[in-house]
Amino acid sequence: MSPAPITAAGSDVELSDGQLLDAYAWPPEQPDERPRFRFNFVASVDGAASWKGRSGALGDDADRRVFALLRSTADVILVGAGTVRSEGYAGELLPLQTQSLRTAQGYPPHPGVAVVSGSLDLDPRSDFFTAAPVRPLVITAAAASSARRAALERVADVAVAGARTVEPELAAQVLAERGYKRVLCEGGPQLFATFQSAGLVDELCLTLSPAFAPGTAGRITSGTPEAPLQPLLLHHVLRSQDTLLLRYTAGNSRPR
Numbered sequence: 001m002s003p004a005p006i007t008a009a010g011s012d013v014e015l016s017d018g019q020l021l022d023a024y025a026w027p028p029e030q031p032d033e034r035p036r037f038r039f040n041f042v043a044s045v046d047g048a049a050s051w052k053g054r055s056g057a058l059g060d061d062a063d064r065r066v067f068a069l070l071r072s073t074a075d076v077i078l079v080g081a082g083t084v085r086s087e088g089y090a091g092e093l094l095p096l097q098t099q100s101l102r103t104a105q106g107y108p109p110h111p112g113v114a115v116v117s118g119s120l121d122l123d124p125r126s127d128f129f130t131a132a133p134v135r136p137l138v139i140t141a142a143a144a145s146s147a148r149r150a151a152l153e154r155v156a157d158v159a160v161a162g163a164r165t166v167e168p169e170l171a172a173q174v175l176a177e178r179g180y181k182r183v184l185c186e187g188g189p190q191l192f193a194t195f196q197s198a199g200l201v202d203e204l205c206l207t208l209s210p211a212f213a214p215g216t217a218g219r220i221t222s223g224t225p226e227a228p229l230q231p232l233l234l235h236h237v238l239r240s241q242d243t244l245l246l247r248y249t250a251g252n253s254r255p256r
């Protein structure tokens with residue numbers, strides 16, 4: 001099947017996978033730098049992060065193409081437990097073709113996978129753990145149930161990064177200790193809000209889905225209204241028919 005055509009906005013020239021990887025290249029790593037956090041979301045034009053409880057219906061082939069390409073350059077995929085529970089993360093997270101893309105770039109075939117959970121309400125018998133090609137990492141808080149923790153330790157590495165809830169700065173340390181420096185966060189809204197309030201969102205890759213999503217679905221972030229506006233820099237606008245693929249960076253400098 002031919003890949004979904006993606007162009008730079010205003011251009012008719014289709015971008016190859018290699019050109020897309022260039023467009024999403026991570027900035028050069030600086031010594032002693034903390035991990036870099038890239039969030040990837042899809043939202044409808046009226047701001048919904050899901051439709052009927054899941055994000056899948058909002059994405060099209062172009063969104064799925066970029067989604068897979070982003071996975072091909074990440075050291076680890078980080079998600080909140082709510083996303084694991086609602087989106088059914090399980091098994092190999094990359095198709096064979098994307099595994100080959102990773103190996104061609106010098107990465108191991110599979111990125112790591114890490115889930116943030118305060119409650120540890122995660123089923124150790126689920127495919128997320130039993131069919132994972134790489135032993136998952138669970139990042140939790142010290143207050144989590146020791147019985148649930150013991151059950152999960154049979155199928156995953158469990159790390160504590162906070163007393164009552166997971167603190168993003170401590171989670172960043174946990175990831176860095178495992179050599180995970182390029183962190184692709186695939187949501188959801190609560191995890192995004194936590195990292196936003198800690199000032200740890202370096203990038204937002206946002207697919208703007210050309211649809212209204214009726215209903216009461218939340219936005220891609222669930223942060224508190226007291227939090228300050230956080231300005232972003234527009235790095236690029238790509239397009240596939242009516243879908244826009246936006247890359248924003250935080251802070252004062254562009255990534256490349």
Ligand SMILES: NC(=O)c1ccc[n+]([C@@H]2O[C@H](COP(=O)([O-])OP(=O)(O)OC[C@H]3O[C@@H](n4cnc5c(N)ncnc54)[C@H](OP(=O)(O)O)[C@@H]3O)[C@@H](O)[C@H]2O)c1
Pocket residue numbers: 040041042043048049050053054055079080081082083084086087116117118119120121141165166167168186187188189190191192194220222
């Ligand atoms: N549009 C998109 O691209 C996109 C992407 C992902 C998800 N979604 C949608 O988002 C919805 C799920 O939303 P959500 O907000 O529940 O997702 P979420 O952020 O993935 O999960 C929230 C859960 O993550 C854990 N968590 C997050 N931050 C934590 C912290 N600092 N300390 C401890 N635990 C923390 C908690 O797990 P415990 O409850 O286990 O303590 C919390 O209940 C679904 O409808 C899904 O389809 C959309």
